[in-house]
Amino acid sequence: xxxxxxxxxxxxxxxxxxxxxxxxxxxxxxxxxxxxxxxxxxxxxxxxxxxxxxxxxxxxxxxxxxxxxxxxxxxxxxxxxxxxxxxxxxxxxxxxxxxxxxxxxxxxxxxxxxxxxxxxxxxxxxxxxxxxxxxxxxxxxxxxxxxxxxxxxxxxxxxxxxxxxxxxxxxxxxxxxxxxxxxxxxxxxxxxxxxxxxxxxxxxxxxxxxxxxxxxxxxxxxxxxxxxxxxxxxxxxxxxxx
Amino acid sequence: xxxxxxxxxxxxxxxxxxxxxxxxxxxxxxxxxxxxxxxxxxxxxxxxxxxxxxxxxxxxxxxxxxxxxxxxxxxxxxxxxxxxxxxxxxxxxxxxxxxxxxxxxxxxxxxxxxxxxxxxxxxxxxxxxxxxxxxxxxxxxxxxxxxxxxxxxxxxxxxxxxxxxxxxxxxxxxxxxxxxxxxxxxxxxxxxxx
Numbered sequence: 001x002x003x004x005x006x007x008x009x010x011x012x013x014x015x016x017x018x019x020x021x022x023x024x025x026x027x028x029x030x031x032x033x034x035x036x037x038x039x040x041x042x043x044x045x046x047x048x049x050x051x052x053x054x055x056x057x058x059x060x061x062x063x064x065x066x067x068x069x070x071x072x073x074x075x076x077x078x079x080x081x082x083x084x085x086x087x088x089x090x091x092x093x094x095x096x097x098x099x100x101x102x103x104x105x106x107x108x109x110x111x112x113x114x115x116x117x118x119x120x121x122x123x124x125x126x127x128x129x130x131x132x133x134x135x136x137x138x139x140x141x142x143x144x145x146x147x148x149x150x151x152x153x154x155x156x157x158x159x160x161x162x163x164x165x166x167x168x169x170x171x172x173x174x175x176x177x178x179x180x181x182x183x184x185x186x187x188x189x190x191x192x193x194x195x196x197x198x199x200x201x202x203x204x205x206x207x208x209x210x211x212x213x214x215x216x217x218x219x220x221x222x223x224x225x226x227x228x229x230x231x232x233x234x235x236x237x238x239x240x241x242x
Numbered sequence: 243x244x245x246x247x248x249x250x251x252x253x254x255x256x257x258x259x260x261x262x263x264x265x266x267x268x269x270x271x272x273x274x275x276x277x278x279x280x281x282x283x284x285x286x287x288x289x290x291x292x293x294x295x296x297x298x299x300x301x302x303x304x305x306x307x308x309x310x311x312x313x314x315x316x317x318x319x320x321x322x323x324x325x326x327x328x329x330x331x332x333x334x335x336x337x338x339x340x341x342x343x344x345x346x347x348x349x350x351x352x353x354x355x356x357x358x359x360x361x362x363x364x365x366x367x368x369x370x371x372x373x374x375x376x377x378x379x380x381x382x383x384x385x386x387x388x389x390x391x392x393x394x395x396x397x398x399x400x401x402x403x404x405x406x407x408x409x410x411x412x413x414x415x416x417x418x419x420x421x422x423x424x425x426x427x428x429x430x431x432x433x434x435x436x
Contacts, residue, residue, distance in 0.1 A: 105300060107293040112337070121300060128303065153306030 032144040034097045035133055036074045039140055042089060045079040067151025069127060076140040082114065090135055094118055102131060126150075273358055274327075274379045274387020274404045280349050281332055281400065284342050290335035298327040298405075318411065326405035332398075339395040350391055350400065358386070371395045378409070385409060 039045050050073055060070055091109065094116075098104075102120035109116040113136075120131040124146070132143040285291055296304070301323050310317040323329075336342065354361070354377045363376040372394045379387040385408075390401040 103297075103300075104293070104295055106295075107291065110290040112289045123299075149303050149306060153303075 029101075029129070029144070031097050031102070031131060032072050032074075032142060035094065035142050038093050038097070039074075039076060039135070039142070042093075043076075043079060043081050043083065043140075045076045045081070045140065048075045048077045050075065064148070064151070067148035067155065068145065069148065070144070070146040072142075072144040074140075074142040078138055079140070080138070081135055081140060082137050090116055094133060098131065098133075102129075105130075273356060274402075276330070276350060276353050276389055276400075276402045278330060278332055278350075278400060278402065281334075281346060281398075284334050284346060284398070287336060287341045288334040289337045290333075292331060292333040294329065294331040296329040301326050301329065322408065322411050326403065326407070328402070328404040330400075330402040330404075332400045334398045336396045341396075342398055347391060347393055347398065350389075354389060359389070388412075 036047070040047070053071075053073060057071060060068060098118070098120050102122045104118070105121045106117070106119040115136045116134065118131075118133045122129040122131070126148055127146055128149045130143070130145045130147075132141070132145075134141045285293075305320055305323050308316045308320040308323075310320060334342065353359075358379045358381065359377050360380065361375060362378050363374070365374045366372070372392075374392045375390070377389040377391075378385050379389075384406055386404075386406065388401075388403040388407055388409075390399070392399040
């Protein structure tokens, strides 16, 4: 009986500690939740469930692989975001919710194609928070990532360290990658780049409007266009001409 | 009492006069960053908007993710952005002609008439109504900043790069950080072929 009491006491204590650790997280940053609520209410949209995300986030409270401390993701797939004035409402609301506390990094929107992308950044002690909001006619995604960028960057630079960590946890198949470029961390680095890749992937294949007419050799009545296709993934924001 | 106050005021004046040259230098150094806020009014009229705001801190953060080992291109960009204090891009596309006025662009040109700035290139096409201008801010042999204004009847693009820039390496930034193709690489190749 005494053993059971002790066990219950321990469990209660652990629960209280966990709750205490959750409270500050809940108290901070309402932006993510407010944006998600706005999308749900305004467009009557339903979130797509992401399996294991809750568990992963819980694990991130105790361990910070690659410097990532928290990640919130809300995905809305195959919804109708084409309602009247939806774009204007979306723009105004995002600016109202986010602009006070976050620094805008990238804002790309096309009223013609009904596509909106916002990337905001915020410093929090030694950590950096990124807030990414995208909305098009059928899909929307809201992501908030809190990470120590130094750790994350060094991990991206040295992908072997993460592979080694996974190996230690028994995920030995990661070492099967013979080519360094194919390693898990490299693919993450690419994904991170894609994360910033605002324009459509098609943009690389399409013509980009060039400012080549600024050429010193250009004649007064000339203007030209040229193709741009850079391999760099980071912050590539080429404009897509339709 | 009066003498004390007088002495204190004299000391303050002396400190102010001594520090004046340094403060003006600081202000001079900040001039490469253009005030683009006035263009925000165009957002409501534009059908497509690209707005990239990368200050020094954010650029350094982005630089950490670029690997010299991964590719030569990344190495070049990493080197180039290391000393930069900011990259600011604003691009507007409109559905109809005349949805932005010359006055909108003139506010920028006025800033670019201030000391330190000089126009490097200016191209105007009467036929297409296109204008492209490249300005640089220099101090001695060093380039402290760069500004590009490219306007078409339905499009306006402003690029402002703040910080020391090696013009020869500028082509490495094309297509990255929201900077459109500037045709520098093409020019370089043409020169090489000659």
